Amino acid sequence: EVQLVQSGAEVKKPGESLKISCKGSGYSFTTYWIGWVRQMPGKGLEWMGIIYPGDSDTRYSPSFQGQVTISADKSISTAYLQWSSLKASDTAMYYCARRDLSNYYMDVWGKGTTVTVSS
């Protein structure tokens, strides 16, 4: 079974750093893009960026460029989303999802990681 397993919920303070993870299984991790999607409380989905674990090629939405870092460790089939200095406005649910090989749709989704940033 193809699945993406995300790390657990996080509660952090403003200014702290954070790295959340997404582990793929049941398919060839290095040959599909992995994307990250933000959903702030009560709001819509926002496309953040994607990474191709095979060569670490990474693309960001202009809205998130410079705000987060997406990375991957293909040796353990895991993608990451990280912040160097969290803000309260980073409070959201973050989903990872597998992107189709040839098109931009996400066909397999993780269950999401809740990030709460509060002093």
Add this chain to the structure above:
Amino acid sequence: SYELTQPPSVSVSPGQTARITCSGDALPKQYAYWYQQKPGQAPVLVIYKDSERPSGIPERFSGSSSGTTVTLTISGVQAEDEADYYCQSADSRATYGVFGGGTKLTVL
């Protein structure tokens, strides 16, 4: 940056047809995709490449495209179809993806 525009809400009675539109300048060049999201759940792909339906998605879900607008149609709406629906596509150069703002489908 590139944007996709959806109506915030659509309401229909059970058995009727719901149509949800999504507009964007690059839609003639890039495919559109549709996701259904129910409260507390991850999104589920219901239409890909404008009009293709993934396996396991009921036939009442269909998609179409015309110029800068794509449409998700749900025929014979059922109570279980009440959810938020998001269109998604890519910018004209396929550099990054983008979601529409989402449409809340209410089944009266």
